[in-house]
Every structure is written in structure tokens, then in C-alpha cells.
Amino acid sequence: MPPFRCAVLGAVKHDYVARGLASHPRFEIAVVADDPNVPAWAHERNQQFADECRVPYVRDVDRALREYDVQVAIVSPEAERHCDLSIRAALAGKHVVQDKPLSTRRGECDRLVEAIERSGVRFLMWNRNFLPAVLHARDLVSGGAVGAVVAVHVDFYFAKDAGPPLGTRRPGYPPLSWPAHQIAAHVDGSDGGLGNEPMGDLAIEGIYPLGYIRLLTGAAVQRVFARATAHFHQLYADNAVEDLAGVTLEMAGGLIGSLAVGRIGAGSHPSGGEIKLHVLGSEGALVIGESRPEVLVCYRDQPPREPRQRRVAADNDFLLADDFARAIDTGGETILDARAGRHLFAVCEAALESCRSGQPVSVIE
Amino acid sequence: MIRLAVNGATEAVRQALGSRLRGATLQATPDPDAAVFLDRPDLGAVRQLLAAGKHVLLADGSCPPADLLDTLLLVARPGGARLAVVNPASHLPSCQLIRRLLAPGPLGKPGLVRLHRWKPPGVPRPLVGDLEWITGLMGSAPQLVYAVDNVPAGFLHVQLGFAGGATALLDHARVPAGDEYGSLSVIASAGAAHADEHANVQLLYRGGPPQALRTGEGVLALTSLLQDFVEGLVSGRDFSPSLAGWRTALRVDDAVRLSLTSRRAIPLEGS
Numbered sequence: 174m175p176p177f178r179c180a181v182l183g184a185v186k187h188d189y190v191a192r193g194l195a196s197h198p199r200f201e202i203a204v205v206a207d208d209p210n211v212p213a214w215a216h217e218r219n220q221q222f223a224d225e226c227r228v229p230y231v232r233d234v235d236r237a238l239r240e241y242d243v244q245v246a247i248v249s250p251e252a253e254r255h256c257d258l259s260i261r262a263a264l265a266g267k268h269v270v271q272d273k274p275l276s277t278r279r280g281e282c283d284r285l286v287e288a289i290e291r292s293g294v295r296f297l298m299w300n301r302n303f304l305p306a307v308l309h310a311r312d313l314v315s316g317g318a319v320g321a322v323v324a325v326h327v328d329f330y331f332a333k334d335a336g337p338p339l340g341t342r343r344p345g346y347p348p349l350s351w352p353a354h355q356i357a358a359h360v361d362g363s364d365g366g367l368g369n370e371p372m373g374d375l376a377i378e379g380i381y382p383l384g385y386i387r388l389l390t391g392a393a394v395q396r397v398f399a400r401a402t403a404h405f406h407q408l409y410a411d412n413a414v415e416d417l418a419g420v421t422l423e424m425a426g427g428l429i430g431s432l433a434v435g436r437i438g439a440g441s442h443p444s445g446g447e448i449k450l451h452v453l454g455s456e457g458a459l460v461i462g463e464s465r466p467e468v469l470v471c472y473r474d475q476p477p478r479e480p481r482q483r484r485v486a487a488d489n490d491f492l493l494a495d496d497f498a499r500a501i502d503t504g505g506e507t508i509l510d511a512r513a514g515r516h517l518f519a520v521c522e523a524a525l526e527s528c529r530s531g532q533p534v535s536v537i538e
Numbered sequence: 539m540i541r542l543a544v545n546g547a548t549e550a551v552r553q554a555l556g557s558r559l560r561g562a563t564l565q566a567t568p569d570p571d572a573a574v575f576l577d578r579p580d581l582g583a584v585r586q587l588l589a590a591g592k593h594v595l596l597a598d599g600s601c602p603p604a605d606l607l608d609t610l611l612l613v614a615r616p617g618g619a620r621l622a623v624v625n626p627a628s629h630l631p632s633c634q635l636i637r638r639l640l641a642p643g644p645l646g647k648p649g650l651v652r653l654h655r656w657k658p659p660g661v662p663r664p665l666v667g668d669l670e671w672i673t674g675l676m677g678s679a680p681q682l683v684y685a686v687d688n689v690p691a692g693f694l695h696v697q698l699g700f701a702g703g704a705t706a707l708l709d710h711a712r713v714p715a716g717d718e719y720g721s722l723s724v725i726a727s728a729g730a731a732h733a734d735e736h737a738n739v740q741l742l743y744r745g746g747p748p749q750a751l752r753t754g755e756g757v758l759a760l761t762s763l764l765q766d767f768v769e770g771l772v773s774g775r776d777f778s779p780s781l782a783g784w785r786t787a788l789r790v791d792d793a794v795r796l797s798l799t800s801r802r803a804i805p806l807e808g809s
Binding site for chain 1: 647649650652654656682684686687688691693695697699700702703704705706707709711713714717719721723725727728729730732734736801802803805
């Protein structure tokens with residue numbers, strides 16, 4: 174069976190999505206493309222990625238979709254362009270793999286769901302649901318190890334910096350520019366919500382823990398209470414977005430959930446972050462370390478930022494790609510399709526509204 | 539030497555404490571200088587002790603309701619007896635370490651506290667004790683209280699909102715008999731600390747899946763709180779400021795109940 178040919182539409186944020194999909198023998202990158210009017214730095218990144226993959230870089234998305242015999246679009250531009258490119262790909266009959274976040278606006282998410290479903294193509298929102306520990310949790314829960322699930326809690330603290338710490342801006346100095354920081358931070362991989370519009374980490378990263386909860390329970394979130402703050406980074410405070418959040422979730426069937434999400438700074442964890450799942454059931458409970466299995470590696474003159482606990486056996490990329498290929502082959506759904514992604518967006522949106530109102534907020538379906 | 543009557547301790551714990559305390563002896567005498575309650579106290583007996591001029595330490599992780607607390611303080615006053623209410627959790631070595639490292643220490647200012655407290659059926663898990671613990675770690679009273687529960691499943695989740703968007707999440711859950719789990723995460727402005735029993739379990743192999751066994755923190759918490767009480771008595775320290783945290787926790791406890799019935803977030807007046 175020939176591999177699916179893929180067009181990479183914007184490789185400016187996370188080229189790991191494209192690399193992840195291409196790690197599977199069923200997918201090959203055929204072309205990189207973007208719109209002609211994107212900034213020069215975006216063209217430069219796209220060109221670099223195309224050169225690395227030894228494929229053409231085409232400054233015309235629609236032409237690339239039309240002329241390069243592709244069946245799949247891999248979408249990872251600036252966040253506010255995610256849906257636009259995905260919709261154009263879907264309307265051109267291409268299956269879509271998209272980076273997080275789904276969008277910056279609910280209306281765009283709705284347009285995406287409509288386009289995907291009308292076109293009959295498959296959609297996968299890139300996620301971490303196939304990490305070994307998450308799969309282990311899923312298997313234990315689905316096997317009845319804890320009985321009926323009552324509550325799920327996810328701690329999702331990732332130890333990355335985002336420029337200078339909070340409180341370091343001197344009087345008279347201008348606020349830090351969100352897009353300028355994100356563009357510059359790409360060098361060391363600490364860029365967060367790439368785009369012109371500032372996005373907090375609940376909006377960007379919240380999809381991961383919410384994806385875990387969805388995987389483990391299948392339950393929709395109905396009501397949300399949340400508190401959030403810019404606690405670590407001047408960039409986030411200057412742009413009025415959150416780098417730390419706590420969220421209470423009320424879900425279908427009376428399930429209760431919660432999230433603690435934070436970009437807690439590189440110095441706050443020796444190995445990239447503390448991520449845990451807590452599952453309470455009618456017959457027992459689970460505590461799962463998301464980074465396991467891991468190996469402790471320490472040595473003389475070790476660089477301070479090098480992770481001490483190394484994740485091993487992480488097969489997430491391959492399994493996501495495999496899930497996507499299966500969905501295309503069978504016409505079935507992916508592990509996180511457009512409608513599910515839209516729901517997770519709406520949960521984050523409700524959480525941020527709750528932060529503003531100080532009251533629980535219903536999730537808009 | 540202060541003669542302490544300790545209620546609620548096993549003989550093994552009593553012996554361990556007896557050999558560690560300075561300036562006090564543990565006695566089963568009917569006429570102690572002070573009484574310590576490590577389990578839920580008989581408040582009538584507490585009242586009698588205070589009225590008789592005996593100092594009392596309540597350390598079961600809870601606190602009498604505010605009106606009763608006031609009554610006990612009034613009863614104690616004429617005889618010069620002193621009443622202390624101490625949260626054993628705050629004397630755990632793990633908690634003391636984290637407290638020491640918070641601002642002005644290297645961890646910085648807390649922005650998020652997360653506490654999981656899972657107990658088997660029948661084991662008391664007073665909410666007010668954990669609320670006192672959390673507010674103590676945050677260093678201020680919450681402004682907003684929200685709670686959801688699942689009564690048949692024995693599950694309660696509380697979220698507290700503090701000034702500036704800081705928050706705390708607490709869950710109390712029921713786990714099968716014989717099991718127990720606790721986890722505290724403190725995410726602060728310059729670092730984070732996780733006192734999680736997940737990281738402190740040992741594995742026992744006896745065929746089949748291994749059993750996870752906790753290595754606990756021993757009697758150091760009890761030793762610390764008793765020693766602190768004894769030193770407070772000897773130095774004539776006023777214990778009443780420590781009650782302020784409990785009074786805040788009692789108000790939060792009331793707000794939790796109100797939130798559960800109203801399904802609203804409850805602002806805490808005066809915070």
C-alpha cells in the first residue's frame with residue numbers, strides 16, 4: 174500500500190507534528206506550503222524544514238494542495254491560522270492533522286467541525302494520549318481496575334521558561350511583545366502560543382490534560398470553575414494571560430474532574446515537569462506518573478538543564494500516526510477528532526470566562 | 539518537668555514520644571499539668587480540664603466550632619489554663635521542609651497548592667484541618683470558595699481562590715479499606731515542591747502484582763508538635779494567635795457547605 178502523501182501547511186510552530194507523522198511508514202512528506210503573505214521569518218522556517226525533508230517549499234497553499242497529489246495536510250502555523258488552513262485543506266478533500274490549540278476563537282472551531290464533517294475527511298488533533306503511562310491508565314480503567322470512574326484529576330506542570338521572571342520589568346520599560354518573544358524563543362523550544370494574539374497556557378496546553386480525562390472517561394465537561402494567574406513570567410503578565418491555572422470540572426454522569434496547569438519555569442523540575450493522573454473509582458483508585466517509564470541519568474559535569482529523568486519507550490508519535498492511518502482506512506474516528514477538539518476548546522474558553530466572573534460557567538456546546 | 543497526659547496514642551507511639559521529649563514526661567496520672575488529644579476529643583472533658591487550670595492541646599487535625607472555641611477560651615481564662623489547637627499535618631517533616639523553603643525562601647511565593655487526601659471508610663478526615671493547612675501554606679485567607687461532591691462515592695472537591703488569581707485544589711476521597719494516599723504539591727513563583735506518597739512507596743513481591751507499601755514519616759510530627767507545645771508552656775507563649783488560622787478555616791468550611799448547596803462560588807467576606 175503506497176504511503177499517504179502529506180503537505181505540511183506551515184512548519185513554523187511545531188515541526189514535531191510533521192516529524193511525528195512522518196515517523197510512520199504510511200506517511201511521507203511531499204511538500205511544504207504556506208500563504209505568500211506570511212512574514213519573512215515564517216517563510217524562512219518553512220524553507221528550512223522543506224530543505225531538511227528534501228521537498229519543495231511552495232508559497233501557495235491551494236496550489237500545493239491541488240498539484241502535489243497529497244492526501245493529508247499537516248497544519249502547524251501560528252495559532253490564529255490553524256483553523257483557516259485546516260478548513261481549506263478539508264474543503265480540498267484532504268485529511269487533516271493539526272497542532273494545538275484548535276483555534277483562538279470558538280467560531281473558527283465551529284467552522285472547522287462543519288468543514289471536516291461536510292467533506293467527510295478525517296481529522297486528528299495532535300495530543301499525548303498514546304504515551305505509555307496514559308495507555309496504561311486507560312487499560313486499567315477500561316479493564317475495571319477501579320470500578321466506575323468517579324473523579325479524575327490531572328496535574329500538568331511543565332518546567333519551561335518564557336523570558337524573564339515576573340517582576341523584572343523596570344519602570345518605564347515597555348511591556349514585552351508576545352509575538353516577538355515567541356519568534357525568538359523558537360531557538361530553544363520554549364515558545365508557547367506562537368501567533369500575534371497572546372494565549373495563556375490553559376488555552377494552549379489545557380488540551381493535553383483534558384484529552385487524558387476524555388480518554389479515561391469519555392464524558393463531556395458541562396460546567397467549569399477556574400482561577401488563573403500570571404505567576405511566573407513577565408511576558409504573561411504584560412500580555413494579561415495565564416501561566417498557572419486550577420480548574421474544577423463538572424462532567425456528564427456526575428463525574429468530577431480537575432486540572433492544575435502551569436508553565437512553572439525550567440528551574441522548577443529536574444526533568445521537564447511533574448505530570449500526574451489521579452483516577453478515583455467506585456472500587457479503587459489510581460495514581461499514574463505520566464512520564465514513566467523513565468531512566469535516571471546523572472553524570473559529572475552534566476548540563477544543568479539536561480533532564481535527569483529521561484522518558485523512554487515513548488511511542489506516542491507512531492501510535493498517533495497509526496491511529497490516523499486506521500481512521501483514514503476505515504472511515505472511523507481518530508482518538509481526538511475535530512468535534513472533540515472543539516469541545517476541549519469550549520472547556521478552556523469557559524474556564525477563562527470563569528476566571529473573569531468568579532463563578533462556575535457552563536460549557537457552550 | 540511538665541506532666542503530659544496524651545490521649546489517642548498507641549503504647550508504641552507513647553514510648554517513642556516519651557524517649558524523645560525534653561522538659562516533659564508522659565504520664566497516665568489523673569492529675570497532669572496538661573492534656574494532649576491526638577484523637578477526637580471529648581469536649582466536655584476538655585472543658586473540665588481547662589476549668590481545673592490544666593493546659594490543653596487539641597491535635598486531632600480538627601478544631602471545635604468557633605462558638606465552642608470561644609467558650610473554651612473563656613472557661614480557661616480564670617484558672618490561667620491555655621488552649622492550643624495544632625494541626626499535626628503542619629508538623630510533618632515534609633510539610634515543615636516546604637514551609638521553610640517558601641518565601642522568603644528559595645521557592646518563592648505560592649501560586650497553587652494541590653492536596654489529595656484519600657482515606658478508607660471509617661477513618662476521620664476532617665476537612666477543616668486541611669483547609670487550615672492550605673491557608674497556612676498560602677499565607678492568606680481565600681477570597682472565593684467553590685466545592686462539588688459525590689456523596690454516595692464519598693468524594694469532595696474544593697477549589698479556593700486567593701488574591702491575584704492564586705488558587706488551591708483539594709480533594710477528599712474514599713479508597714478501599716487498608717489503603718490511604720496523600721499528596722501535596724506547592725507551585726511557587728521560583729520553584730515547586732511535591733510531597734507525594736507516590737514517590738515514597740516501596741514494592742513488596744509475594745507473587746502476582748507487587749504491593750506498594752508506604753514509608754511513612756514516623757513519629758517526628760508528633761514529637762515536633764508536642765515539643766513545641768511544651769516549650770510554649772514553659773516560656774509562657776500565648777497560643778491564641780495560632781487560633782486565627784483555625785477561625786479562617788472554619789469560615790471556609792462553612793463556605794464549602796454553602797457552595798455545595800447553592801452550586802455557586804462563595805465570596806469570603808473580609809478576605
